[in-house]
Amino acid sequence: MDADRLKRQKDRARRYGPTEVLEGPPAETVLITTFPTADDARRWYNSPEYQAAREHRFRGADYRVILTETPDSP
Numbered sequence: 001m002d003a004d005r006l007k008r009q010k011d012r013a014r015r016y017g018p019t020e021v022l023e024g025p026p027a028e029t030v031l032i033t034t035f036p037t038a039d040d041a042r043r044w045y046n047s048p049e050y051q052a053a054r055e056h057r058f059r060g061a062d063y064r065v066i067l068t069e070t071p072d073s074p
Contacts, residue, residue: 028061038069 019030035041044050045065057063 038067041067 019027021027033041035044045067
């Protein structure tokens with residue numbers, strides 16, 4: 001992944017503070033990443049660069065990736 005693309009991705013990521021899980025397994029960290037469209041998020045997730053990187057994540061812990069869309073603000 002080139003440096004400009006990595007910087008854009010880091011700029012879109014938001015790491016949140018303490019979380020409280022009301023249902024389901026605990027979450028150590030929550031990272032929310034925004035994309036212009038759901039299709040852009042899918043392209044990123046299915047990209048060869050991310051597919052290679054996620055293999056390293058899978059060796060270290062269990063993860064969940066959730067795609068959600070938010071309505072436009074009024």
